[in-house]
Amino acid sequence: MQFGIQMVFQNFDRANSGVTDGQVYDEEIRLGLLAEELGFDALWPVEHHFEDYSFCPDNTQFLSYMAARTKRIKLGTGAVILPWNVPVRIAEKVVLLDHLCQGRTLFGMGRGLARKEYAGMGVNMDEARQRFDEASPMIIDALETGFIEGSGPFYPQKRTEIRPNPRGSFKERIYQVAMSPESVLQCAKAGARMVIFAQKPWEAQAEAVKEYKAAYKTQHGEDAPPIMICDFTYCDTDPARAKELGQKYVTNYLLSVLDHYELAGEHLKNAKGYESYAQAVDAIRALGKDGMARTYLDVTAWGTPKEIVDKFEYRKSLLGEFDINPCFLFGGMSYEKAAESMRSFARHVIPALRKSSKRKVA
Template sequence: MADEVRVGVFLVAAGFPGYGHGQVLSGAVDAAVAAERAGFDDVWIAEHHFMSYGVCPSAATLAAYVLGRTERVEVGTAVSVLSSGHPIALAEQAALLDQVSGGRFRLGVGRGGPWVDLEVFGTGIDRFENGFAESLDLLLAALTRDRVSAKGETFRFREVEMVPKPGRPMRPVIASTSPGTVEVAAARGLPMLLGMHIGDQDKAAMMEGYAGAAAAHGHDLTGIPHVAAGVAYVADTTSEAVATMKAALPRWLEPGLAGYRPVDDRAYLPRDAHDYADLLCRLHPVGSPGHCAETMLATIERTGIRHLIFLVEGAGDPELTRRNITRLGAEVLPLVRASC
């Protein structure tokens, strides 16, 4: 139902120092299974290339594996990057996963950034700077029509049949970090995914901008399932949870954020890892069970977004991640759901 509150986990497959890539990826799968057992509604998987910030280069591939390891939760991509791939190929993967999972797959897409991925995969900087809307429209066509062709600036091909077709209408969620992307999502009536780097006030402002733009394009705003991302870590006391996060997060963030490499000679200055960790602890549910529940409920009230997903890997240890998921499910989610 449109007024339901949904809470999911957001898995970056964070490359903390001291763990091999196989350990990180196995830990992410175990976290997804733990999330289903703990009562979360969904699991979302991030995509990154050539960096330790996240060691999963294909969110759709890992989502497929997680779908096979779970039975109830929905599994989504947060997000698959359109600027460095082909939208028709992504539509085929999405339709395939929708069919074999019985409708449990959710697709999230984003513009990405001006990173070296564009060079490696041969799509080029123009796809990032000017090609997102065209890529998104082609993706939507492939997800909703029996046959598609293209005569655009970037994509030009004769008509082909889409096989397989999704088993249900698929409307991807759009990672929205700028007014331009908000406008793109709103013009098409697509839900937004708002990131963990901003707080409730900024999320509410983006929701307001979306509402005006979507209404101007004639879209009914009722029930559009926007998603808000954050960080969640629960401990016996808020001071204990914050101390754990402030000690652990910079070990991941410092080398991880430094891994973003521009495709051209534009300047890039990573965030200060310690300042960013402090910000995340202040913005999001990091604390005691009561504090975490109150913070989640405040986000719902301030933004109007009733679907929250949380990065749960912040302690930097797979066992602590699973413990965090279990405690959030047992001690926090019931408080949130009882109040909504």
Template sequence: MRHGIFLPPFHALNENPHNVLHRDLELIEWLDQLGYHEAWIGEHHSAGFETISSPELFIAAAAERTKHIRLGTGVISLPYHNPLMVANRIIQLDHQTRGRVMFGAGPGLLASDAMMLDIDPNTQRDRMEQALDLILRLFRGEVVTEKTDWYSLKEARLHLLPYSDPFPEVAVASAVTPSGGRLAGRYDLGMLCVAAAETTGFDALTANWQTACEIAAEHGRAMDPRRLRLVAPFHIAETRDKARENVRFGMQAYVDYINNNMPRFDVPPGEDIVDYWMRVKIGVVGTPDDAIAQIRKLQAKQGEFGVMLHMANNIADWEATKRSYELYARYVMPVFDGTNVARDESYDWVTRHRDTLSRQRKEAAQRMIDKHAAERAAKTGRKEVTDRRTGSLIS
């Protein structure tokens, strides 16, 4: 299993917008140092909280600051863009990052974004499918002449071949509806299940994956679970009480924003916001062991999947957030990526042979002590006696 984040991002309205943008870049640097495998960056244009409007611009800056972490658009809202322009920007990033970019596509989540662009939300999923089909054809080197009710292309082609072979990895967003699974199965793409820990998203996991698998089979293919990514909120600390204390920093503002956009969290009047979060089990607020248990729960529901992504929701302050990612890297990642298997086996092997190894070590040490004593006696003509426990000379 690989590990990463899904960064919409979420930033409270009372924070300095310049600082939080640079802090997002600093977060990607921190994850790169900790050994996280990937980060997906969102696109939003309204509502105040989700402040990155161009994931491509952000990725270009983040790539210059990092060495290893892969960077994905999470996601580009395809109905908002001419598909040729999207394809060209992704291939340019493919070269600038030397193959570290991933292309995530979706229809657009915020109805307020679509409203400003005078796009009927009922058309977004159809337009996303049209654009995705065209972009994949361009990635494969096709020359396209095509006219629709929202774009027109004449002999369109890419003038840069992809850096990646055959082109950057492509994934589609999937939440509750089957649209993402349908496209993933049809085009052999990865899936970004962006609400895996929420009740409706969790309940839809198996159905959407099954949809993808069935449609892939109709096209003579099998879906690869290594390209399935699940997104869930995590905040961990050394103790559950400390984690609860940490998230009180920003949880209310986060829940208020989500409900202001589209009511999803029905918090009863008077109930403490952290108590509510824990009661309905939206992700993890706890310890590394709680994070491990959450991932095991997702595995039990979904089966094998390739990447666990943290929903970067900034419900804790900056230092506590960095500490959470560090604790996850130290204690959760090794459980699922197998990096400690050989160490555990070596430790257990030594434990099983401890008595034999201890006896052999003592015997070898005593032989050296006796050899030294014999050599000294032969040289000086005086017998030397040593303490067998410490090896020190006593006569």
């Protein structure tokens, strides 16, 4: 079982907190260095643009900096949003990063959901699925062969050599966010590791994971690798404090998600390629923010170390083995609280889960 940390670069309630964007980056860097010190396995900075919700416009650039500041920890893109980037440039940046960190790169890719970001990037959101499906095999092939080419309508690319050449195979290092039925099947076809977020009941998530595993077996003739789960986590040994602050910060984060992605917005009902999200619009409206908060708190891993371990063990009973990618700094939490939460997680949760895992640490 592998343990990463998700890095979201959120400036929650900037108007009242007085936190600058520079401070956000300083604290994420400190947390990344602490993660290596505490024995975490990987850093996973996101790609987001333009808003307080999250702003890391180039996670390969950020990881290039972290490559020079770290020695052991793996460096993952969580994720590069393919429709907002050009395939040849993605391949070049990822290969370069892999040289700079001496083979510690993990490549994660996603499709994106926020229409605000699509508008800012000048990309038609209705083209997102087609762009992703065209770009992803081009990039995966380039990372493996050192050459990129494509004949699709969005990214016509004559056969071109990637320089520097790939340092080594990426076959076991490709990840894909897969939160819709179409993405699940595409992820399996690509031979990527499935990445999901804690956001709906785990019994429902288990069905999607089962479909991924079956499709992967059909496509590749072998068992799928373990999936990775992204969580928003607050860990505290004091039960009262764990409950109070866990509920506060996890709920804050959910509210920022609802606002940024406009998940109750009418536009999702007409967005091509986002049909599974469109089907949830009316349910989200019916639940309201309070109902959504209760649901979200139920499915995320926060609380005392024992409560968190129990939540992960329950997931494992449904999903099988998986990797864990919690975010520790979000929702207006101070760096000091996030660092202490991370220390508590490393001290109590990781050893307990590794002891019960059947997998060996890579």
